[in-house]
Structures are given as structure tokens and as C-alpha cells.
Amino acid sequence: MQPTGRDATVAVVGCDGYAPDEVDAAVRRAVDLLGGIEKFVAPGERVLLKPNLLQGQEPERCVTTHPAVVAAVAGLLVERGCRVVIGDSPGAGIVYNEANLRRAYARSGFAAVAEETGVALNYDTGCRTVAYPEGEVMKQFSIIAPAVDADAIVVVSKAKTHMWTRMTGAAKNLFGLIPGLEKPVFHFRFRDEYAFGRMIVDLNECMRPRLQVVDAVMAMEGDGPQSGSPRKVGVILAGSDSSAVDTVLARLIGMDPLEIGSIRSAVERGLIDPAAVRTVGDNPADFAVPDFKKPSTYAGGGAGIWRRVVLAVVQRFGKAYAPRPAVIAQACIGCGKCERICPVHAITITEGKATIDLARCIRCYCCHEMCTEHAVALSRGPAGRLLARLLG
Known part of the structure; x- marks a missing residue:
């Protein structure tokens, strides 16, 4: 109600x-x-x-x-x-x-x-x-x-x-x-x-x-x-x-x-x-679009017991699952938007290019969101790819 x-x-x-x-x-x-x-x-x-x-x-x-x-x-x-x-x-x-x-x-x-x-x-x-x-x-x-x-x-x-x-x-x-x-x-x-x-x-x-x-x-x-x-x-x-x-x-x-x-x-x-x-x-x-493409960070879907177990692991080890941002050097123009937006100051501009300290990164993807040059790529490590397949 x-x-x-x-x-x-x-x-x-x-x-x-x-x-x-x-x-x-x-x-x-x-x-x-x-x-x-x-x-x-x-x-x-x-x-x-x-x-x-x-x-x-x-x-x-x-x-x-x-x-x-x-x-x-x-x-x-x-x-x-x-x-x-x-x-x-x-x-x-x-x-x-x-x-x-x-x-x-x-x-x-x-x-x-x-x-x-x-x-x-x-x-x-x-x-x-x-x-x-x-x-x-x-x-x-x-x-x-x-x-x-x-x-x-x-x-x-x-x-x-x-x-x-x-x-x-x-x-x-x-x-x-x-x-x-x-x-x-x-x-x-x-x-x-x-x-x-x-x-x-x-x-x-x-x-x-x-x-x-x-x-x-x-x-x-x-x-x-x-x-x-x-x-x-x-x-x-x-x-x-x-x-x-x-x-x-x-x-x-x-x-x-x-x-x-x-x-x-x-x-x-x-x-x-x-x-x-x-x-x-x-x-x-x-107007429903059931095959609407989800973001690469998406982990939604069914509610089965096995899936809930895997999701619990994802929540506990979020950085292992979450895609990691990386700078595409040839596309980066060194504008500094990503450096200004990063809430944990994990990004610096060095010699006109952005660099990301993944140890400090909290995977909020603000850098990816704000880059108009598409110079921030996202990818998962081996553990993340495995979890993604289990959730897929």
C-alpha cells in the first residue's frame, strides 16, 4: 500500500x-x-x-x-x-x-x-x-x-x-x-x-x-x-x-x-x-527494452541461493570484482578533470598525462564519468573476470 x-x-x-x-x-x-x-x-x-x-x-x-x-x-x-x-x-x-x-x-x-x-x-x-x-x-x-x-x-x-x-x-x-x-x-x-x-x-x-x-x-x-x-x-x-x-x-x-x-x-x-x-x-x-545494455559494473539479475553467495563475496571483496580504471595515454589530454574530481586523490597529472594509484582508488568511476576524451578505460583482473562469469 x-x-x-x-x-x-x-x-x-x-x-x-x-x-x-x-x-x-x-x-x-x-x-x-x-x-x-x-x-x-x-x-x-x-x-x-x-x-x-x-x-x-x-x-x-x-x-x-x-x-x-x-x-x-x-x-x-x-x-x-x-x-x-x-x-x-x-x-x-x-x-x-x-x-x-x-x-x-x-x-x-x-x-x-x-x-x-x-x-x-x-x-x-x-x-x-x-x-x-x-x-x-x-x-x-x-x-x-x-x-x-x-x-x-x-x-x-x-x-x-x-x-x-x-x-x-x-x-x-x-x-x-x-x-x-x-x-x-x-x-x-x-x-x-x-x-x-x-x-x-x-x-x-x-x-x-x-x-x-x-x-x-x-x-x-x-x-x-x-x-x-x-x-x-x-x-x-x-x-x-x-x-x-x-x-x-x-x-x-x-x-x-x-x-x-x-x-x-x-x-x-x-x-x-x-x-x-x-x-x-x-x-x-x-516501450519495455528487456535487452537494454547494462553498465559493465552491473551485477544484477536472479536471486538464487548460489548467486546470493557470490554477490556476498562481491560485496566483501569489492575491489577484486569491480572494474579498474586505467588511463589511455594516447587519448589523455591532461585536462585535470579526473584529478579534481577524485574523492580520494588517487589521480595525478604527470608530464601532461593522468596516472591512477589503484591502491587508493575506491572504484567510484568519477574519472570515467567525467572524461570527455574517453581516456579512462575499465577492465577487470582475473578474479574479477571469474566473479563476473559466475554472476553472468
Whole structure:
């Protein structure tokens, strides 16, 4: 049974491509199925529209939320009479400053969205501490200024696999409210995906976005959130509860929702009952992609006794199983993003190339996630390959 006061309804609307008229119609229908935009925001409210910006990449790479989806949601908010600002903190390893924001907005297409719709882009790089005494693992967060100043937050995320959290959708997207160079602290403190998931739930409960829209028209499979490959799912998802939306998304891409740390944490806290999640609109089965390629770090699947034994070994000897990052020297340009992001300072730039101290590495894959040159490769040692075969 779904907890009282939390709406586990998720709108599922087919969308075959990114033609603006088609996206506008799909987004509007999804929101209307939930009760209309007036259910979520009021005229005159200042709304932060929070996309997945990461470092800012061209839309066709499927790294960021597609600008057509951002524009469609922005249009609904403007039509409602809201004061809208698009904002996000680029991924860890990126200095949170105006110059980097301008580059990211331009490359991702969000600058064009702002010009087209008349909404603002955030260039305020300040942040403030937000207390959350009810938090399970976090009692306060450092949050970027436009989120603190907003009356409401609307999240427009991108459906992707993730090397660390297995999947990134609605809940994980809110991690972008943490200023860029403060993100490695969280990776250092929460070293497994379930601990990290508990923090993500605290963050979502603290900031309470009012509406979630997921761009799953073209998703990313494989080694996301940046180095995977585009894969068509053909759907827009929308809902008010991030865990409910992510539950539907996980099922669409062939994952058990309880494998996702944030969903599991929400279930353990009594915030969501996956069995009570209700969909409206189109049939989710029409868009399911059971062979969606999982990240190379993925160890999901069946629940047999032997498999549980092997998974226990994996959890105990995580470094033996987990892929190891290695620098591809000929591809490395020595930009230093990986050095800045590493939460345990296991990476140094020497003679213009990155080097990784595997003895210190905690296998968070932040270096792989943030390398735009694809200069960080992942591979398993002999013990890891054996465990991978047993789990496969």
C-alpha cells in the first residue's frame, strides 16, 4: 500500500522522436494525465527547471536532457505564468563558474531554449546551506543558489545507465544541486551505491521537487552516464514522486527497481511501495527494452541461493570484482578533470598525462564519468573476470 499523502501515479506517453510539436504534445499529455500543470505550480511562482546538464554535451550524444523536452516543460510553466530559470551545477570535476555554465548551456542546446521560450539561464554560482534535521544520513546540504531561491523545483531528467548507481533518472538528477567541486566529498563518504542512494533520498526529501519529467525518448545504455550509447525507448515519463517515476523507468530498461539504491532506501523508509505504483496513459509494456545494455559494473539479475553467495563475496571483496580504471595515454589530454574530481586523490597529472594509484582508488568511476576524451578505460583482473562469469 502506498503511504498516505504520496502520489505514486506515473504518466507514460509514447514519443517517437524529438520533433518539437511531437515532444510538446507528449509532455502536455503526460502532465495533463497527472492533473495538469496547475496542480504543481501557481502563477507568479519562481520555478527552477532542473535538467541533466552534466558537462554540457551535444543533444545527439544523449548525455544531457534533450533541449526539445526542456523547451516543452518550460513552455508549460511560462503558459502558467511562472518565472522560470534553467539551472544546474555541471558534473564534479568542473569548476562551477559562469564561463563553464555558458559553455555547457550552449553545447547542450539550453541557451537556445532560453532564447526561444523567454526563460532565464542561471549564472549565479553562489550556494547556501540548507538544513534537513530529518535526514537519515545527511542533516544539511550545500545547495546552489537558484534552487534555494526557487518557490518550486521541476526536474527534467535523462534516462541513462550509470556506472556507480546502475541507473540515473529522476532522483539521481537532483545531485546536480550540489556545487560541482563539492560532489567528490559525497563519493568519498558514501562508498557503495546503497549508501549513496540513502543520501539521494535525503536530498530529494529535503528539496521536494514538485514535478518530475523524464526524457526517455532516446536513453543511454552501457557505460553511462557519459560514455554509453544512445538507445531508443520512445517514451516520456512524468510524476510527482521521484521513486515512483524511477520504479517505472527501471522496469522499462530491464532492472529490478530494488537494485537501485535510492528506490531501495525509499522503500525501507516507507516512502514508496513499488507494488502500488500506478501508471496512466500508454501501456509501459509497449516501450519495455528487456535487452537494454547494462553498465559493465552491473551485477544484477536472479536471486538464487548460489548467486546470493557470490554477490556476498562481491560485496566483501569489492575491489577484486569491480572494474579498474586505467588511463589511455594516447587519448589523455591532461585536462585535470579526473584529478579534481577524485574523492580520494588517487589521480595525478604527470608530464601532461593522468596516472591512477589503484591502491587508493575506491572504484567510484568519477574519472570515467567525467572524461570527455574517453581516456579512462575499465577492465577487470582475473578474479574479477571469474566473479563476473559466475554472476553472468
